[in-house]
Amino acid sequence: MPIHVDLCPLCGASRSSLFDQRRFRDQPVTNRICENCGMVFQSPRMTDAELADFYQAEYRQLYQGSTGPNDKDLAIQRERAGVLVEFARPVIKPGVRHLDIGCSAGLLLQGFAEAFKAIPTGIEPGEAYRNYAQSSNLVVFPSRDALLADQPERFGLISMAHVLEHIAEPVAYLRELRERLLTPDGWLLLEVPNLYAHDSFEVAHLLAFSPHTLGQVVQQAGYQVKYTRQTGLPRTGLFPLYLQLLAQPDPGASQAEVQPETQVRLKRRLGLGQRKVITRLFPGLAWQPIETAIKKDPA
Numbered sequence: 001m002p003i004h005v006d007l008c009p010l011c012g013a014s015r016s017s018l019f020d021q022r023r024f025r026d027q028p029v030t031n032r033i034c035e036n037c038g039m040v041f042q043s044p045r046m047t048d049a050e051l052a053d054f055y056q057a058e059y060r061q062l063y064q065g066s067t068g069p070n071d072k073d074l075a076i077q078r079e080r081a082g083v084l085v086e087f088a089r090p091v092i093k094p095g096v097r098h099l100d101i102g103c104s105a106g107l108l109l110q111g112f113a114e115a116f117k118a119i120p121t122g123i124e125p126g127e128a129y130r131n132y133a134q135s136s137n138l139v140v141f142p143s144r145d146a147l148l149a150d151q152p153e154r155f156g157l158i159s160m161a162h163v164l165e166h167i168a169e170p171v172a173y174l175r176e177l178r179e180r181l182l183t184p185d186g187w188l189l190l191e192v193p194n195l196y197a198h199d200s201f202e203v204a205h206l207l208a209f210s211p212h213t214l215g216q217v218v219q220q221a222g223y224q225v226k227y228t229r230q231t232g233l234p235r236t237g238l239f240p241l242y243l244q245l246l247a248q249p250d251p252g253a254s255q256a257e258v259q260p261e262t263q264v265r266l267k268r269r270l271g272l273g274q275r276k277v278i279t280r281l282f283p284g285l286a287w288q289p290i291e292t293a294i295k296k297d298p299a
């Protein structure tokens with residue numbers, strides 16, 4: 001049975017109104033907007049147990065009979081890693097201890113290891129992906145609890161690419177990372193779909209971030225946002241599908257009140273409208289081809 005989300009995941013207010021309703025793979029997906037702060041979140045949503053089952057079913061459906069991720073998926077991950085390496089380059093110190101949460105096949109970890117001699121550790125719940133990453137000699141834990149049980153040294157860089165939108169309580173989650181796993185002068189690196197360009201209302205996305213609400217979530221968790229960027233790369237150079245953010249711990253930041261966002265519906269309509277026009281005007285340029293002819297590391 002789906003559960004209703006009674007309190008806004010960003011500000012905790014109880015008043016929300018309907019924002020978007022659709023079907024995704026035969027399941028209804030309803031998103032609401034907080035009337036206090038403008039955060040968009042899925043409600044009702046699957047329970048945590050149902051979400052776990054869903055991931056399991058997706059995984060079987062997509063990868064049954066296969067030992068790992070497919071070429072297209074790997075190619076996208078590799079290209080995304082390259083984009084994030086460039087975004088983070090100004091702040092990353094060589095040899096940093098790097099934790100990637102939701103590390104998938106490990107290509108982001110490898111990208112940072114190659115670019116910065118970063119020392120990689122991953123968390124990946126999906127078994128096929130985890131096995132793939134481990135076959136590339138990466139240290140990958142199945143969960144954050146499993147990593148914590150290992151009592152790791154703190155990390156100077158924690159990245160989450162396309163993970164935060166799957167997390168029901170993002171403020172508490174990021175706060176716990178800061179308190180238990182990140183060094184006091186470490187960096188948090190995030191990438192999420194952009195509510196104003198990416199049409200990503202799907203059943204596993206519990207949150208839909210705008211540039212503003214992403215920054216507010218990070219701040220409420222006790223970080224200071226240092227750099228942000230909107231980019232469509234590696235998929236497109238023409239509209240900002242993704243939000244990227246670099247932040248550092250600043251426990252005092254969580255004392256500030258949530259700054260509300262207004263005109264969220266209008267901004268989304270304008271953003272998606274712009275994307276539609278650009279795609280129509282430049283059909284050959286809007287979406288970049290994915291280079292699937294990649295070299296696989298010898299197993």
Ligand SMILES: [Zn+2]
Nearest residue numbers: 008011034037
């Ligand atoms: Zn709110």
